[in-house]
Amino acid sequence: xxxxxxxxxxxxxxxxxxxxxxxxxxxxxxxxxxxxxxxxxxxxxxxxxxxxxxxxxxxxxxxxxxxxxxxxxxxxxxxxxxxxxxxxxxxxxxxxxxxxxxxxxxxxxxxxxxxxxxxxxxxxxxxxxxxxxxxxxxxxxxxxxxxxxxxxxxxxxxxxxxxxxxxxxxxxxxxxxxxxxxxxxxxxxxxxxxxxxxxxxxxxxxxxxxxxxxxxxxxxxxxxxxxxx
Numbered sequence: 001x002x003x004x005x006x007x008x009x010x011x012x013x014x015x016x017x018x019x020x021x022x023x024x025x026x027x028x029x030x031x032x033x034x035x036x037x038x039x040x041x042x043x044x045x046x047x048x049x050x051x052x053x054x055x056x057x058x059x060x061x062x063x064x065x066x067x068x069x070x071x072x073x074x075x076x077x078x079x080x081x082x083x084x085x086x087x088x089x090x091x092x093x094x095x096x097x098x099x100x101x102x103x104x105x106x107x108x109x110x111x112x113x114x115x116x117x118x119x120x121x122x123x124x125x126x127x128x129x130x131x132x133x134x135x136x137x138x139x140x141x142x143x144x145x146x147x148x149x150x151x152x153x154x155x156x157x158x159x160x161x162x163x164x165x166x167x168x169x170x171x172x173x174x175x176x177x178x179x180x181x182x183x184x185x186x187x188x189x190x191x192x193x194x195x196x197x198x199x200x201x202x203x204x205x206x207x208x209x210x211x212x213x214x215x216x217x218x219x220x221x222x223x224x225x226x227x228x229x
Contacts, residue, residue: 161194
């Protein structure tokens with residue numbers, strides 16, 4: 001596994017030395033002479049706060065020093081992240097549709113079925129266009145990378161950095177449709193920071209790649225919901 005210093009991004013062979021259970025010494029980066037990864041000794045809530053604050057050090061820790069692309073569990077993590085990503089998108093679409101009109105027991109089965117079909121189309125087709133645009137943007141904007149990258153690495157970075165979608169769960173008790181679009185903006189900015197960390201490229205390119213993918217997804221989903229029965 002290739003570790004990275006969260007301060008300068010330099011490669012590390014190891015991040016700490018363990019002398020006994022609970023007794024470790026953090027390694028220093030040979031490039032910047034700082035502690036390579038201070039998050040090893042931090043509580044998960046501290047890491048989450050720094051992720052919310054969009055600190056690149058926290059994203060470097062998560063994407064390089066926690067996730068191991070060579071581990072046997074990597075494939076399972078990718079599928080779980082994909083499932084969670086789609087599930088939260090489905091809830092988002094369902095909530096937006098409910099906010100437009102009242103759902104009740106008086107709704108016919110055909111009408112209810114049609115709405116679920118539209119939601120499924122929204123989630124599946126919208127994300128197909130999102131990922132297609134994102135990968136196409138990567139091919140156009142990023143001709144070379146500082147290190148070999150696989151599409152699986154890029155997709156996992158996008159799925160993991162979309163953790164802001166979890167705040168959609170709050171909509172179960174706090175119905176405020178406008179907050180959903182604020183969450184979408186946070187997801188966009190988080191995706192951008194994650195892409196910058198994983199590609200080590202200019203922020204402008206990362207913004208362009210993520211913004212174009214999100215815009216295409218938004219336009220496609222708006223089109224799906226504009227269809228009438």
